[in-house]
Amino acid sequence: GAGVSQSPSNKVTEKGKDVELRCDPISGHTALYWYRQRLGQGLEFLIYFQGNSAPDKSGLPSDRFSAERTGESVSTLTIQRTQQEDSAVYLCASSLTSGRMNEQFFGPGTRLTVL
Amino acid sequence: AQKITQTQPGMFVQEKEAVTLDCTYDTSDPSYGLFWYKQPSSGEMIFLIYQGSYDQQNATEGRYSLNFQKARKSANLVISASQLGDSAMYFCAMRGGGTSYGKLTFGQGTILTVHP
Numbered sequence: 429g430a431g432v433s434q435s436p437s438n439k440v441t442e443k444g445k446d447v448e449l450r451c452d453p454i455s456g457h458t459a460l461y462w463y464r465q466r467l468g469q470g471l472e473f474l475i476y477f478q479g480n481s482a483p484d485k486s487g488l489p490s491d492r493f494s495a496e497r498t499g500e501s502v503s504t505l506t507i508q509r510t511q512q513e514d515s516a517v518y519l520c521a522s523s524l525t526s527g528r529m530n531e532q533f534f535g536p537g538t539r540l541t542v543l
Numbered sequence: 544a545q546k547i548t549q550t551q552p553g554m555f556v557q558e559k560e561a562v563t564l565d566c567t568y569d570t571s572d573p574s575y576g577l578f579w580y581k582q583p584s585s586g587e588m589i590f591l592i593y594q595g596s597y598d599q600q601n602a603t604e605g606r607y608s609l610n611f612q613k614a615r616k617s618a619n620l621v622i623s624a625s626q627l628g629d630s631a632m633y634f635c636a637m638r639g640g641g642t643s644y645g646k647l648t649f650g651q652g653t654i655l656t657v658h659p
Contacts, residue, residue, distance in 0.1 A: 461645070461646065461647075463649075470649035470650055471588075471634070484645060484646060487646065517586065519588065532647065536587055
């Protein structure tokens with residue numbers, strides 16, 4: 429399995445709880461991205477990491493959202509005090525660099541349902 | 544700010560015919576890239592084709608081609624000889640330069656249905 433993996437595949441939580449979503453990028457990919465896709469919608473950019481540079485957090489919708497990445501490996505997206513509007517599929521992608529084309533390879537996503 | 548517009552919520556095509564999916568974009572960056580992704584009902588995102596803003600020729604990948612009209616800021620996807628397996632959601636996306644570098648801005652998508 430050389431692709432991007434995400435866990436869990438599905439997460440159901442209660443409003444107000446915290447959740448952590450995990451992404452394992454393709455080995456050797458220095459860039460990692462998180463997107464959110466609401467039902468029937470396009471993808472919304474959340475955050476991206478490029479090597480050791482400061483992450484671009486410009487897409488995070490509120491301070492309840494945060495993400496970390498350890499070196500050039502695993503990333504965790506944390507949503508605190510979840511709200512019903514956080515229900516969506518959270519997609520992670522990685523690429524070799526964030527250079528000219530550098531196709532982003534997507535994981536299968538985590539479907540988050542907030543009751 | 545960057546923006547991608549896909550004006551066709553749904554498209555229908557007969558098997559073996561060609562279909563064009565529309566995409567217009569807006570950006571002030573002189574350097575940018577345009578992507579098309581396919582999302583089947585399984586939810587995975589599959590990269591189809593890429594066009595750089597300075598590329599002189601329209602990109603082609605097998606049955607996929609990108610009709611890039613820079614002056615009109617359009618990047619339509621043409622699928623030739625449609626197959627039943629082409630039925631899916633299709634997203635146009637753009638990566639800009641400057642502070643937008645790296646992240647993709649997506650359109651709302653077009654659902655393509657291929658009829659036998």
